[in-house]
Amino acid sequence: MSRGVLWVSSRIVHPDKLSAEKFCDWYENTHAKEVLVLPGVPSAARYTALQQKLSRPYYSNEAPWLTLYEFPDLSYKDSQGFKGIKPPGADLIEDVYKNVRFDIRFYEEVQVVEGSTSSPPKFLISAALDPPKDAASTDDFDAWYRQEHIPMLERAPGFVRSRRFKLSNATVINEFQVGDVTEEAPRFLALHEFSGEALPWKEIAESTSTEWAKRVWGGLEKEEVGWYELGKVYSESEWGHVGK
Template sequence: MAGAVLFSEMTPSPDWEGEFNEWYDNEHIPLRMTVPGFTGAQRYKRNDRDYLAVYDMTGTDVLQTPAYVEIKDNPTAMTARMLGSVGGFTRYIGTEIGFQSNVALDDAIPAPVLYSVLFSVPGDRLGDFDAWYDQDHLPALLENPDWLACRRFSLEVAHPQPFNRLALHYLATDEALDSPAREKARATPGRARLAAEPWFQADYKVFYLHGERFSAR
């Protein structure tokens, strides 16, 4: 599986949501799947019109290659119109720093629920934060078999918020978010210690699978 991700959200107007989805599925993602280093992509949706795409890559340097720059810097008329009209745009790019799971990643990727967590952690607290997440938080969450997997990323590009950590949790059902395992994970002394610090504020979102997975050509 890829060693990096591009996590991007967009919200189209209801007046052209159908056109947006047609463009995303038939132009925007397929073009990127032709770029060497892109290995796959999956779309998700939350609320009424908030869409997410998670692109898997071999590394963040893929976004500096001539093949990708050519596509990004020379958008089609449809791409220029769509990107200039959507709201809620986010762009987070990061390198994978951790993976824990109850199943193989290829089995987790098609999960119906994606729970994303974004943090902005001070540099001098990254060591403690990462140790807590990997050694305390995730083992407790994974006691629930419906908590299929978690991939963690160190962010190198963050827009519009200056987050530097992203966790993508793959769930068999959103009921896992109300499970005893999650209650346990949120009640440990390690979490309480970090939660007392003023920076410990996360962006949490629940997305649902939208469409089939795209693979590199």
């Protein structure tokens, strides 16, 4: 039994037809709960892109909302219960789905590193990356994470947890047009969580400035990095019916 996450980023493609307020109200108060009532999805967290000027455009500038659904057993995604989620009605398709893009990916967990802080996480770095597909590059990428990058982040103020994943499958729903993009999506995902009033920018910059880091980042074939702030947590302690 492998743990994993359902990683869903979203963006509005027709802001003249759908406001952010209406979209978020529907997603956070209706759609997310429709997923969370399923027995194989006990919790989730909803994030919003940091409202902070960054040094360059990042993935979170394009897709300002990210939701992570926790799957204690990733194989649940192939169950009839999960596949049987009620499809949207005609009004919802016109009002919401035809005006948004969802990037939907299932990732299998491969590494977890817990920090020593007891503070709840407030910030998330989502790094979906694709090194060259040859074995040597992939092994070097994995070794860099395990031996250098995460140990450096672990020493940063407010570090809560780092989790790493490998891609299972990926789909895009753009203006209600569905496409399988498993071959195009980044194969690896890292989720780094931090508490505190701000991200430890100095330590994060240092962790990507070593010679090893420069070699890894310089060879990437795809790079989707998002900087997010926690907006809402869905858990069984708050929603008694969730996951039941």
